[in-house]
Amino acid sequence: MFVALFSPLAGYVADRVGRKQLLIFAMLAYALFGTAPLWLDSLGAIAVSRVGVGIAEAAIMTCCTTLITDYYSGQQRNKYLGLQTMVSALAATAFFALGGALGSISWRTPFWLYAVSAVLVIPMVLKLWEPVKIEPTTTTKQPVPWRQIGTPAAVTLFGGIVFYALIVHLPYVITGLGVTDTGLIGGAAAIASLATAAGAISFRYLAKLGTRKLLIGAFGLAAVGLCLVSFAGNVPLAIAGAVIASAGTGVLLPTLLTWAVNGLDHAQRGRGTGIWTGSLFIGQFLTPIVLGAAAAALGNLSLAIGALGMACVLALVVTLVRGPRLVTISH
Numbered sequence: 001m002f003v004a005l006f007s008p009l010a011g012y013v014a015d016r017v018g019r020k021q022l023l024i025f026a027m028l029a030y031a032l033f034g035t036a037p038l039w040l041d042s043l044g045a046i047a048v049s050r051v052g053v054g055i056a057e058a059a060i061m062t063c064c065t066t067l068i069t070d071y072y073s074g075q076q077r078n079k080y081l082g083l084q085t086m087v088s089a090l091a092a093t094a095f096f097a098l099g100g101a102l103g104s105i106s107w108r109t110p111f112w113l114y115a116v117s118a119v120l121v122i123p124m125v126l127k128l129w130e131p132v133k134i135e136p137t138t139t140t141k142q143p144v145p146w147r148q149i150g151t152p153a154a155v156t157l158f159g160g161i162v163f164y165a166l167i168v169h170l171p172y173v174i175t176g177l178g179v180t181d182t183g184l185i186g187g188a189a190a191i192a193s194l195a196t197a198a199g200a201i202s203f204r205y206l207a208k209l210g211t212r213k214l215l216i217g218a219f220g221l222a223a224v225g226l227c228l229v230s231f232a233g234n235v236p237l238a239i240a241g242a243v244i245a246s247a248g249t250g251v252l253l254p255t256l257l258t259w260a261v262n263g264l265d266h267a268q269r270g271r272g273t274g275i276w277t278g279s280l281f282i283g284q285f286l287t288p289i290v291l292g293a294a295a296a297a298l299g300n301l302s303l304a305i306g307a308l309g310m311a312c313v314l315a316l317v318v319t320l321v322r323g324p325r326l327v328t329i330s331h
Contacts, residue, residue, distance in 0.1 A: 011274020160283015199250020
């Protein structure tokens with residue numbers, strides 16, 4: 001939740017002091033706060049260090065995305081935004097697996113993984129550059145255009161719930177089908193992550209279709225996949241549904257991002273990206289709450305996932321009917 005809360009602030013700071021400068025500082029802070037449980041003994045102090053991790057992560061994600069949109073345009077921007085989503089999906093799977101393996105040694109050992117960010121600072125200092133000289137007075141004269149960023153941010157909040165639904169709940173669905181083998185459960189999650197990565201990398205080639213068509217396709221795939229998972233009576237069918245839905249959400253994220261940031265001036269881009277990132281992570285935070293409440297109301301998790309699939313159908317219909325007014329086509 002701290003990522004969601006601090007991302008807009010990180011965007012404001014990035015617009016004021018520079019993206020590279022804030023990113024380097026945030027990476028070092030991420031390493032410091034992330035590895036803190038290695039030497040902290042107090043549970044309260046460890047909890048405070050997690051707040052620091054969240055603030056640093058908000059700055060890192062906002063700055064990285066903003067720099068991509070600063071450095072590139074057109075097809076190159078589409079390429080790297082798709083790669084960003086792909087790498088995020090694959091890295092999450094890899095680090096979860098690695099963290100689990102290291103956890104078998106000691107509960108503290110996985111926290112060494114955070115030190116990687118300090119190592120990455122070295123090539124960042126050498127290779128990254130500030131796109132233009134930051135002028136604070138220019139930033140204050142250019143407020144964020146809420147009429148442009150507001151609708152993409154709102155749709156992204158819903159998209160965040162859709163994106164994280166199976167990331168969070170697929171293991172419970174597989175367990176509900178009678179599976180107790182942790183290897184099979186982990187394998188199903190890994191296959192879904194690969195589908196997300198495949199969808200993200202395809203964005204580079206699909207972006208020419210425009211935002212409206214991509215949203216229709218992404219919500220359509222998510223709807224079919226989630227409904228398939230909901231009514232699956234066996235593991236292969238549930239995994240097939242997860243693959244379809246994850247491919248859709250892999251396309252959805254870079255589509256929403258390009259919709260949000262295309263057309264923003266350089267002096268507004270950090271704040272716009274921060275607002276978008278915050279909306280995405282509010283969706284992540286709400287995912288277990290929304291699906292938990294729906295499961296309680298409908299009777300089980302599978303029906304709740306099916307209800308989310310139907311919500312994707314509604315989003316598809318709204319895009320079809322009101323797309324030209326709601327969606328700015330991105331090229």
